[in-house]
Amino acid sequence: MPANENSPLLGRSQSDGGLDHPAKTFRPLKSSWFLLTNGWLNVLLVTVPVTIAAKFVNWPATVKFVISFLSIIPLAALLGDATEQLSMSLSQSVSALLNATFGNAVELLVGIVALQQDQLRLVQTSMLGSILSNILLVLGCSFAAAGTVYKESTFRMTAAQTSSGIMTLACVGLVIPAAYHSTYARSPRDGGAHPSPKDLLLGSSPDNGNAPAPHDGTLKGLLVLSRGTAIILLGVYMFYLYFQLKSHASLFEADAQAARTNENGEVEEEEKPEMDAYSAFGWLAIVTVATAVCADVLVASIDETAAQWNLPKAFIGLILLPIVGNAAEHVTSVWMAMKGKMEITIGVSVGSSIQIAAGMIPILVLAAWPLGKNLTLYFADFETIMLFVSVMLVNILLQDGRTNYIEGVLLIALYLIIALAYFVSE
Helix, strand or coil, X not given: CCCCCCCCCCCCCHHHCCCCCHHHCCCHHHHXXXXXXXXXXXXXXXXXXXXXXXXXXXXXXXHHHHXXXXXXXXXXXXXXXXXXXXXXXXXXXXXXXXXXXXXXXXXXXXXXXXXXXXXXXXXXXXXXXXXXXXXXXXXHHHHHHHHCCCCCXXXXXXXXXXXXXXXXXXXXXXXXXXXXXXXXXXXXXXXXXXXXXXXXXXXXXXXXXXXXXXXXXXXXHHHHHHHHHHHHHXXXXXXXXXXXXXXXXXXXXXXXXXXXXXXXXXXXXXXXCCCCHHHHHHHHHHHHHHHHHHHHHHHHXXXXXXXXXXXXXXXXXXXXXXXXXXXXXXHHHHHHHHCCCHHHXXXXXXXHHHHHHHHHXXXXXXXXXXXXXXXXXXXXXXXXXXXXXXXXXXXXXXXXXXXXXXXXXHHHHHHHHHHHHHHCCC
């Protein structure tokens, strides 16, 4: 039985970490060739320079939207491939965190660009959509894919319950502002206005589609509540990272021998990285910059495209953008699930949602503060309800430490129902 076996995203033993290790030998040309030819989605890279050019050319908004939308797909795939290559020499928990972080790079960049362009509702819907996409679509497809290989898959229950507990807390942090608004908003007899069904669904208001209108009497309180909650959630997320990576790291690691054994009981051959670490870091930086430029073109074209296609803007922000942005996590999570590495699957999908809910959303709320933009944690009643039921379903499915394909079907079904609700929102 070969020694020092390991699989993608799993830690390596110290014995193969010499200077001739592939990840430590600077091979920029070979590494770049591998990255650019590693998947068929890379043919769409031809749209990236076109998207950058479109930023300076007066093309129709729909053309810009389609081109920039297509360009983000291969960029997300490149982020995933470069991250996977970089993480081959790391532990499972660090690898899952690294995949979740760079997998969320697209959503974060879209959020930052939308914040700069004062598209606060787009910030909210894209972030919320990323959470739902990860815990329902990505995790659901992973469970279903694992079910095609294994009758039943197992994972460490304590680690999964800890992750779902953090996710529940972050969910509650987003629900409380909505409850505050519903309780203390002025009624029509006090000078407020009756919200329309669309306003209730999308969380918009007659005066400002980005936050509750100031005349309802809750904006000031919502800002204080949201910013305070954001600071608390960031603190909890820091403790969670320490818990995951340092004090209780063993809880998030699968048994090393089991992780290297396939469904036939055979130990898998060692998979060596095709890229050196320096090239992987360099490409991560290049792709991140390119993604930021493409995201800027995409966000700027959404309003006009939604109007011309008669497509709800919330559907674009909550469904379409997250599906593209989560492409890297989706592929990694499904692939790891089919190889029986459920700790990595849950770490990527649920961990990515935790990072968004307890990390990225609070960061964007606090970043909007000095910019004078009233970004809050207030989501409409419909949004908070669907987030709550989604987290509840995930918690129920994770509590026994086992999963099968039917549980994946349940998660996917809930995601499709939510997508349908937003598709008919306008």
